[in-house]
Amino acid sequence: MGNRKNSADRKAEIVAAMLVLVAELGPECVTTQAVASRVGITQAGVFRHFPAKRDLWIAVADWVVAEARRRWDDARAPEGHPLAGIKQVMKAHLQFIQDTPAIHSLIFSRELHTQNEELRQVFHSMAMNFHALLTDLASQAQAVGDLPGNVSPQEVARLLLVLPSGLATQWSLSGRSFNLAGEGERLLEILLDCLHKAR
Numbered sequence: 001m002g003n004r005k006n007s008a009d010r011k012a013e014i015v016a017a018m019l020v021l022v023a024e025l026g027p028e029c030v031t032t033q034a035v036a037s038r039v040g041i042t043q044a045g046v047f048r049h050f051p052a053k054r055d056l057w058i059a060v061a062d063w064v065v066a067e068a069r070r071r072w073d074d075a076r077a078p079e080g081h082p083l084a085g086i087k088q089v090m091k092a093h094l095q096f097i098q099d100t101p102a103i104h105s106l107i108f109s110r111e112l113h114t115q116n117e118e119l120r121q122v123f124h125s126m127a128m129n130f131h132a133l134l135t136d137l138a139s140q141a142q143a144v145g146d147l148p149g150n151v152s153p154q155e156v157a158r159l160l161l162v163l164p165s166g167l168a169t170q171w172s173l174s175g176r177s178f179n180l181a182g183e184g185e186r187l188l189e190i191l192l193d194c195l196h197k198a199r
Contacts, residue, residue, distance in 0.1 A: 011049050018060050022102035027109040061122040082140035094184035104168045131157050
């Protein structure tokens with residue numbers, strides 16, 4: 001009994017196992033039995049904490065969103081230069097995807113989206129929050145002359161968002177054969193330089 005974990009710790013362990021299995025197998029192939037086996041509990045033990053598989057998916061999505069926001073906040077220094085803020089936040093986001101390969105599979109899983117509207121909404125809200133953060137930083141960078149004013153901050157943010165999604169797809173298809181965060185940082189410098197020259 002002394003080794004028995006409390007509910008919060010067990011839930012966190014189950015969510016972590018889900019993320020590992022999603023990265024290994026893909027979202028559609030992950031079963032509650034596989035999760036239970038990975039954690040070392042019975043399938044009934046999983047359902048004791050998450051009454052339905054849908055609840056488990058939402059818990060996974062909630063963790064992803066909370067961790068992403070934590071990393072964005074840590075990367076964006078409140079007194080920092082806005083252009084540096086863009087670079088730091090983008091690097092943190094790419095590093096998060098590299099550290100947690102399941103993210104890409106989850107966000108682009110058509111099956112999960114069509115079967116779980118709540119899950120789709122959670123990830124959509126995450127994307128909108130990231131877009132809003134980048135829009136704010138782009139607006140600040142324009143205000144100090146680091147980015148041209150002939151492109152709206154919203155459009156700059158959309159251009160920036162294309163980089164991690166497209167690069168993460170290449171990274172995934174290549175079997176994660178290159179350093180995602182490092183390559184993303186290099187390409188981001190090129191993109192920002194092109195935007196800076198588009199005055």
